[in-house]
Amino acid sequence: MAATTNSVAVNTVTPVVASLLSIRKIAKTFGKNVVLRDISLDVAEGEFLTILGESGSGKTTLLRIIAGFESATSGELWMNSERLDHLPAYKRRVNTVFQNYALFPHLSVEQNVEYGLRVEKQSQTEISARVEQALAKVKMTAHAKAKPSRISGGQQQRVALARALVKRPRLLLLDEPLSALDANLRRQMQVELKSLQRDVGISFVFVTHDQEEAMVMSDRIALLRMGELEQVASPREIYSRPATAYTAQFIGHTNLLSGEVRNGVLQCSSLAWKTTRGDGPALLSLRPENIRVLTENGSARHGESVVFKGRISNRAFHGATELLQVECIDGLKFSVRTAHRTDSAGELEFQFDPADAVPVRESAERA
Amino acid sequence: MFSRAYRAAVTIPPLMWVMVFLVVPYFLMFCYSFWSVSASQTIVHSWNLDNYRQLLTVNVYWQTLLRSMGIAARVTLFSLVLGYPLAYFLSFHAGTRKDLYYQLVIIPLWVSYLVRAYAWKTILGSEGVLNTLLQYVHLTHRPLEFLLYSPFAVVLTLTHIYTPFTFLPIYAALERIPRNLVEASHDLGASPRQTFWRVILPLSIPGVLAGATFAFVLSLGDFLAPALLGGPSGIMISNIVVSLFGAAYNWPLGAAISLCMLALVVSLLFLSERLEKKWSFS
Numbered sequence: 001m002a003a004t005t006n007s008v009a010v011n012t013v014t015p016v017v018a019s020l021l022s023i024r025k026i027a028k029t030f031g032k033n034v035v036l037r038d039i040s041l042d043v044a045e046g047e048f049l050t051i052l053g054e055s056g057s058g059k060t061t062l063l064r065i066i067a068g069f070e071s072a073t074s075g076e077l078w079m080n081s082e083r084l085d086h087l088p089a090y091k092r093r094v095n096t097v098f099q100n101y102a103l104f105p106h107l108s109v110e111q112n113v114e115y116g117l118r119v120e121k122q123s124q125t126e127i128s129a130r131v132e133q134a135l136a137k138v139k140m141t142a143h144a145k146a147k148p149s150r151i152s153g154g155q156q157q158r159v160a161l162a163r164a165l166v167k168r169p170r171l172l173l174l175d176e177p178l179s180a181l182d183a184n185l186r187r188q189m190q191v192e193l194k195s196l197q198r199d200v201g202i203s204f205v206f207v208t209h210d211q212e213e214a215m216v217m218s219d220r221i222a223l224l225r226m227g228e229l230e231q232v233a234s235p236r237e238i239y240s241r242p243a244t245a246y247t248a249q250f251i252g253h254t255n256l257l258s259g260e261v262r263n264g265v266l267q268c269s270s271l272a273w274k275t276t277r278g279d280g281p282a283l284l285s286l287r288p289e290n291i292r293v294l295t296e297n298g299s300a301r302h303g304e305s306v307v308f309k310g311r312i313s314n315r316a317f318h319g320a321t322e323l324l325q326v327e328c329i330d331g332l333k334f335s336v337r338t339a340h341r342t343d344s345a346g347e348l349e350f351q352f353d354p355a356d357a358v359p360v361r362e363s364a365e366r367a
Numbered sequence: 368m369f370s371r372a373y374r375a376a377v378t379i380p381p382l383m384w385v386m387v388f389l390v391v392p393y394f395l396m397f398c399y400s401f402w403s404v405s406a407s408q409t410i411v412h413s414w415n416l417d418n419y420r421q422l423l424t425v426n427v428y429w430q431t432l433l434r435s436m437g438i439a440a441r442v443t444l445f446s447l448v449l450g451y452p453l454a455y456f457l458s459f460h461a462g463t464r465k466d467l468y469y470q471l472v473i474i475p476l477w478v479s480y481l482v483r484a485y486a487w488k489t490i491l492g493s494e495g496v497l498n499t500l501l502q503y504v505h506l507t508h509r510p511l512e513f514l515l516y517s518p519f520a521v522v523l524t525l526t527h528i529y530t531p532f533t534f535l536p537i538y539a540a541l542e543r544i545p546r547n548l549v550e551a552s553h554d555l556g557a558s559p560r561q562t563f564w565r566v567i568l569p570l571s572i573p574g575v576l577a578g579a580t581f582a583f584v585l586s587l588g589d590f591l592a593p594a595l596l597g598g599p600s601g602i603m604i605s606n607i608v609v610s611l612f613g614a615a616y617n618w619p620l621g622a623a624i625s626l627c628m629l630a631l632v633v634s635l636l637f638l639s640e641r642l643e644k645k646w647s648f649s
Contacts, residue, residue: 069550089553102551105648106569116555119565149648167555 020045020203021066021084021171026075028061028227035061037227038075043171043203048194050206050214053224054250059207062224063173066205067096079170095164096173100180101156103148109159110135110144116167134166137196154185161193165200172197174206178213190216211251215239223247230363246363248285253323255286255334257357266354270330273306273354283360288323288337290356294349305351310334312342326350393629399622408616418623428607428624435604438522439587443533445526446582447575450533454574455567458541459549469538476531484595487524491515491596516598524596525586532585533578540574541567572646580639584632604628 019042028036036058043049053059064070066077068089077084084092095116103112113134117127135141138158143151148159157177164172178186178193194217197204208214214221215235223230223238223246230250231243242248245256259268259282266275266282275282294307310332314325324336326348336350401414422428457468475483490496493510501507513519544567552562590605597603604624611621 067550067554069553089550090556090558094554096551096554098547098551100545100547102545102547104548104551104566106646115552115557115565119552119555119557119561147648163555 018045019043020047020079021205022076022078023062023066024076024078026062026065026072026077028058028065028070029073035227036065036072039224039227039229041222041229041232043205046201046203048197048204048206048217048219050208050218050221051224052208052211052214052221052251054209056226057224058227059209059224060175063096063175063205063207066171067094067173068092093169094171094173095167095169096175097157097160097164097177099175099177101148101160101177103156103159103163105148108145108147109140109151112148112159113163113166116163130166134162137165137199138162153180154189157181157189161196169202171203171205174204176208177206179208179210186213193217215251221251223250225250225363241358242285242360244361244363245283245285248358248360253288253335253337255288255291256360257284257286258282259284269332270328271306271308271332275354277359283362284357285360286334286352286357288335289321291334291336291350291352293324293336293338293340293342294351304355305353307349307351308332308334309347309349311347312345396622396625399619400626402619404617404619410618418620419627421620422623422627428604431602431607432604432624432627434518434602435587438518438525438593438601438603439583441522442525442529442586443579443582445522446530446533447537447579449526449530450578451537451575453530454534454538454541458538459567472531472534475527480528480591483528484524484592487520487527488515488596491520491523515596516601518597518601520596520598521593521601521603524592525589528592529582529585532581536577536581537571537574540571540577544570569646570648573643576639576643576646580635584635587632588628 021043023039023041023043026036026039027034039062041049051059051062061070065072065085068084068087072085075085079093084094104115107115110131114127114131117130122130132141135144138161140155140158140162143155143159148156151159157180160177174193178189181189190213193204206214206217218235220232220234221238222232225246231238231247233241233243238247239252242251242254248254248256257268257271259266259271261267261275261277261279261282263279264274264276265272266277266284268282268284308328310326310328312324313327313333316323321337321339322341324338324342326334326336328334334350342348399410400418401416403411403413403415403417405411422432453472457465457472461468488495491514492498493512493515495515497514498507498510501511502509548566548570549562552566553559557565587603588605590603590609593601593603593606594609597606605628608621608624608628611617611624615621
């Protein structure tokens with residue numbers, strides 16, 4: 001997890017490792033519609049960076065600008081010391097795995113993979129060797145002669161990957177490549193893709209709307225919201241220390257508590273605890289798994305913990321855990337994730353460590 | 368499901384139509400092609416192959432058939448050469464004006480065929496627009512004779528008339544090409560030119576085949592353009608069929624030639640459909 005250490009900053013990225021791709025103040029407008037607003041982001045050599053965002057956040061547009069299918073309204077793209085945004089797509093050493101794979105239907109699997117080498121006018125021996133190697137890497141050698149329409153979605157996915165990797169790009173762009181696969185295959189491909197990336201050692205820029213996918217695969221996540229970067233950080237950091245309320249809610253599940261600090265005490269409805277923060281309003285994110293249910297025989301109360309009483313109003317079983325909706329008498333509502341079965345219908349006691357309630361910024365209102 | 372009466376009501380009328388206006392006439396024509404005409408201009412119902420023998424041995428018939436195929440081939444070639452770039456431009460580069468240009472291509476189809484043929488007559492004639500202009504700018508000193516009443520005039524007119532028919536299927540085929548395939552090609556390092564030859568053209572082949580078939584089949588059977596603009600050297604096989612059924616009163620021979628044409632056209636359609644299937648991937 002090298003990236004964890006080199007991405008402490010929020011929104012402004014100061015990479016320690018040499019950056020391969022540098023996105024500088026990229027903006028894109030379609031007519032009056034602002035799709036991207038001054039995006040600056042660096043992708044390190046060998047990094048798996050995920051651009052995460054809801055539909056309409058501009059993530060695909062950003063990817064298309066990097067690939068060269070779309071031109072930015074302003075800003076620059078650099079790859080090492082080479083200015084990228086003035087080059088047409090076919091002159092960029094960047095390859096893309098498309099959302100629907102975009103395999104050429106009139107060419108066989110093998111011909112699809114060798115396409116990028118043929119247009120480069122590589123020698124036949126070079127082409128054969130590299131195509132064979134690429135097909136072997138994605139375990140598609142047996143289907144080399146098949147037409148794309150004859151193979152399954154997961155297999156098409158692999159061919160698209162081989163077709164891009166055979167070009168030995170320095171940067172691979174992936175536009176929601178797993179969204180068309182069913183859940184099981186998808187989880188399997190997530191793992192495969194990640195290990196493939198480690199194996200080939202090139203940088204991946206992966207676009208997805210699925211926060212779980214982003215968490216599983218990425219070295220770093222760049223969370224995009226309405227055309228602006230909300231936070232750029234490692235999955236662990238973005239989860240445990242979300243910078244904004246939007247990040248906290250979008251990545252994982254959270255309880256947003258709004259309160260007020262006065263004289264070193266944070267007051268949030270009926271709950272209060274000591275804090276070192278200055279006076280003023282406070283917004284906090286508290287993950288459901290950081291709240292514990294106090295059973296009757298009682299796990300010891302720590303001096304630091306905050307305790308509240310509530311009644312379970314709803315419960316959702318997730319297998320390993322259960323998500324409880326808890327209502328307090330004063331109207332406060334909490335989501336609580338517990339690994340133990342709690343059957344009680346009566347009032348229960350809950351507890352959390354105030355250190356787990358992470359202060360977050362209010363997300364800016366944007367039209 | 369649908370009642371018997373309903374099914375009968377929707378199927379019987381069109382079937383009757385096809386029977387009365389297609390099957391029966393073709394059957395009669397088939398019979399006629401094996402009969403002959405007596406010296407006293409009556410049809411003799413004696414079965415023989417004389418008409419087919421004449422078609423193959425009398426020079427004027429098979430030569431005209433060959434010339435018709437030559438004219439149809441040239442019309443096909445020219446309408447592809449005109450129609451393909453036009454369709455390509457509209458589909459890939461016309462942007463927001465696409466619909467407007469499309470309508471502009473279609474509008475000539477609203478004008479009667481005859482009007483368009485006559486228009487060419489006034490343009491190409493010795494007193495016509497083109498000759499007058501050429502002499503006015505002193506490029507020529509007397510009217511160019513080959514412009515009108517020649518195979519040239521027929522090819523020109525038919526190309527003008529049938530280019531929209533080649534354009535349409537090519538345009539439809541180009542519109543069906545997913546644009547991310549073009550992007551994928553660029554992404555893999557292919558220049559726009561390489562992308563055209565390796566992706567766009569192969570994927571538009573079904574449209575090209577359909578368009579070429581339209582142009583060839585329609586111009587092969589054409590008789591108005593050669594009658595109006597062809598002159599003696601631009602006569603086509605359909606003009607011969609018309610005169611055999613008309614002035615010459617040799618229905619059996621006319622029927623035999625027609626059936627040969629029909630066989631030719633049907634096998635062409637069959638072949639083109641086979642090829643289109645071979646070239647379509649979905």
